[in-house]
Amino acid sequence: MNVYDSARMGEALALGGYAAAQAPEEADLIILNTCHIREKAAEKVYSEIGRLKKLKEKNKNIILAVAGCVAQAEGEEMLNRAPILDLVFGPQNFQTLPNMLDELQTRRRQHIKGGIVQTAFPAAEKFNALKSMPRKPLSRQPTAFITIQEGCDKFCSFCVVPYTRGAEISRPADDIEREARALIAKGVCEITLLGQNVNAWYDARAAFGLAGLLKRLAKIDGLARLRFTTSHPRDMNDELIAAYGELPKLMPYLHLPVQSGSDRILQAMNRQYTSADYLRLIEQIRLVRPDIALSSDFIVGFPGESEEDFAATLDLLREVEYAQAYSFKYSPRPGTPAAEKEQIDDAIKTERLYRLQALLTKQQTAFNQAQKGKTLPVLFEKLGKKQGQMTGRSPYLQPVHVMIAESIRNSRDLCGQILPVHIEKCHANSLSGALVG
Ligand code: 5AD
Ligand code: SF4
Secondary structure, eight states, X not given: OHHHHXXXXXXXXXXXXXXXXXXXXXXXXXXXXXXXXXXXXXXXXXXXXXXXXXXXXXXXXXXXXXXXXXXXXXXXXXXHHOTTOXXXXXXXXXXXXXXXXXXXXXXXXXXXXXXXXXXXXXXXXHHHHHHHSOOOOSSOOSEXXXXXXXXXXXXXXXXXXXXXXXXXXXXXXXXXXXXXXXXXXXXXXEEEEEOTXXXXXXXXXXXXXHHHHHHHHHTSTTOOEEEEEOOOGGGOOHHHHHHHHHOTTBOSEEEOOOBOSOHHHHHHTTOOOOHHHHHHHHHHHHHHOTTOEEEEEEEESXXXXXXXXXXXXXXXXXXXXXXXXXXXXXXXXXXXXGGGSOOOOHXXXXXXXXXXXXXXXXXXXXXXXXXXXXXXXXXXXXXXXXXXXXXXXXXXXXXEEEEXXXXXXXXXXXXXXXXXXXXXXXXXXXXXXXXXX
């Protein structure tokens, strides 16, 4: 979501004459778009500001901004801790970036000191503004994100998102379709719909949810692939599950965070499902799309997690067999209920994370190995790291590296094309193979 927000900020700035710099040393304006989900992510911001301070000491005209959820959570406090900052604005405020920059220039002319802070929650206003901001991708990319939903009303007891991104809000279907069509007209052929709770998306006027939206977007010529992320198990309704069997453009990959396999911990997390509910969903999805690749998020060391609770998580993993997953040590976030509870020793968290990740790596490797010998449609996205190589994605989101003969490279631009690739090798996080035919 921050990648999407950053892209939109770039597009808004381009309208005002800005162009992307290649390095901070060359920039007039530097925006750090930040994440507050775990403490580590938030701390990185201050060390980065420390580095950028040196640039600003050399050139006072540089504008230094912090955007995103750290800015939202800390607001004025950021200016106290880092007075070198000129702008601090939350994730619901970036549409006013050109105005903030104008105001800053006026202030500078009048020698008014101090930075500007904007952390109100005008989410509906932002979505409205996005409508009139033309999508002008700064680089030619066959894949694109569209934020369709933001915020969260679920209040999982570990999570800061409902406080930083605000209440759940959906963009209207017409606006999303317009943005999709603009991207497709520019050569985009894969769209990933984004939202903190993307499957809670709902258009009250059109009276349909995410399944209806996917069906509508799948009708657009030129669009080859659709994805969405991140979903909550509670909103994985029958219609959406059925869509996996009905829409060939909907890619067979689902990120469905479970967080824990222990019902006791799931309840303490306020997730509002049991591990059996989750497993039932997986079974239903596999029934309509047997080749679906599954991904998840896990938290280890949530307050009160016993060895038995952790063992239940490992059991769930074995039951599901994930194609890939993200896993984290629980990180207490100020203001969230779980942060008030007695905390688990960090050494225990580290050890559990290690065991969990060892099993996940095994599963991911097995999933990748299973592709060997198959022919997969690969959407080519960019040049690979090696000379003569191109990199794309399989339907299961695996990066696939392919050496392309010079004669083909010279005669055709493969970027944005979906071509069959015979998978020959499996690496830690990617596959490689050869073009068929
Ligand atoms: N500590 C650790 N991980 C967290 N996540 C969210 N909040 C926390 C936290 N306080 C993880 C969840 C979520 C993912 C985006 O980040 O697993 O699904
Ligand atoms: Fe955070 Fe997701 Fe829970 Fe919302 S549903 S509170 S975004 S973890």
